[in-house]
Amino acid sequence: MAADKNGSAESGDDDIGFEHKFFTSFEDLYFRMTDSGEPVAVLKLANNEAILSFDGLKREFMLKEDSRDFRMLDRVAEGLQFVRGLRPGDRLPKEVTSREASWEPQDRHRRIAYQRLTMQLVTWLTGNENVISNVTELAQVAEDPQVKKNVQLAFTEAAEELGLGRERRDEVVQYIETLARELAYIEALRDTFAEVERIDEKLQGLRRIYGAERSMIETVDQVARLSQRAIKLFRDYFDQIDAQTGEILSMLKNIDNQIGYIRQVRDALHCRLLPWEDFIQIWKTVFIVRSDENTNKIRDIYQFLAPRYMQFNDWVLVTRRGALKSKPIGGQMRW
Template identity: 40%
Template sequence: MDVREERGGEAMLPGDDRSRMFVFEHKLFSVDGGYFAIQKSTGEAAFHVPLGELKGAIPLSTLRYEFRLQENSVDGRLLDVVEKSLRYVKEIRPYDSIPHELLDGRASWSVEERHRQIARNRMSLHLVSWMSGGEASVSDTAKLAQIAEDQQTKQRVQEAFTRMAEKLGLGKDRRQDVVDMIESIARELSYIEALRERFGRVRYVSSQLNVLGNLYRRDTGIRNDIFRMQVLIKPPVTNFDTMFGQVDAQTGEVLSVVKNLQAQIRFIRNTRDELHHRLMLWDDIIVQWDAATVERSAEIEILLKETYRFLARHFSQASEWPLTNR
């Protein structure tokens, strides 16, 4: 299996269907209920196996050593792919398909039609701004939809397709080529919009800490813990904001985007994958906050303790993630 590092449209694993699935040879991987996942306590990839009513987790480094899985063996190479794949999915079971992110650059998860429409609306606004020579940024999706549905906006977008075809040297008869390119960018950006929506739930947690800080202002112990959580949550929220801002800024220059289509798609996909990886970490805590009633109660105090542990474990100053697009 020849695992290459290229991404963004080039297959990483050439060959037959078997090379696109986690087909292991060692009998260990045929244990019922076995799966790969990241250990929450260590952050390492491990093979989780049932042990009666309990579950054991064997780090991949231990697997390689104890079962003599050579680096160049089929299983040894597949374990390398498992480690890469756990950036995109939470669990991998033998005979699962290898994530699309590693095979051809596409996402392994899906978006809804509203995310596609938001991305189209945003591209429409960029086209109109390009036509007028100005800049426009609308964060509110309802306002964005209202602008995009305006008949004058639609007319200007159609004019922009023709003018851009001429600007690119294609000629106005090939305006459909521009339409197709803009649609391909919108399709990629729909994943960014879905992630932006998920990030809204992280913002919700942050805002509710502010609310609870007021509710518990007379309880010194809890209020101090909330203050520490507010400090801990600020850097990851800022980093998310920065990453979304980078995508918006780079794709807002619509003519440059079309001129450098493949490079822009790679940039969007790399950012998409990094955002998705970081947001997966928040999924469990977000679910708990979504189900919580934000008021003084024993239940909310338990959730605050759990949130404090989560933030301290992942976002203390020593473990703060750098802002990178991989």
């Protein structure tokens, strides 16, 4: 059923719609995540912006757990992990409804994924199975005429190894193409992660520059450590998926389970990399120099990194200290 433009309960199950009239009473109502990862509804009241937590809405409207609105808020909260914002009437992201992705990789990512898998087949055939991570090296090897012949032979031998028989090599080709479509998302996310690594390189450089400045040393040191913690988290995900890809025959023998695993890692990476998008653009123009502008950027990225990557006990202490110092923000009301 098509979505009602006002997000009413007449919408389909995959469309954001509510029964309570509150959700259709404000034309500019939308949903987003806060910096701390809390799903909220945002609306304008005169010159003020009201931020309403989902838990607060459930309590205020006395929504029961089995009610449509309660369940819809939960699904919207899940969907907000994968997109920047949602409005009543929007369709929920595909990650929530079908386990597919709500975004598309580029053709180059599909090509890289296919080349990576076929190279794994070739190295399996030669008995020297390993993962070629460098994209330039991968492209060079994949275009070698002898390697191309080996790829065709590997399809045939893999079909035999899988118990299909050599005459059914085309099924192996289809398996590889299917896995490549899924792994293309990982390759796209790998590109995004490379941008995060560039931010980290600049932060480590700024840490050295500001290391002797008493007013900044604590902040820049914290930022550099938090950035390294983020880098390790992302690398662990890519290392895991690369290790899985390295066992090519195991992947082909359990293709459905492998697709499920790839999508799980894809979604975990995507929802963690999505909040970095604004900072990736901002930090492309940052140079490793001491300046008032860079001082402000370091403080801004600290506010971004701290709630996401600081150890829990440290974050509790920081938020308590901040609560004692903070003053109400004009123009914003929180419910």
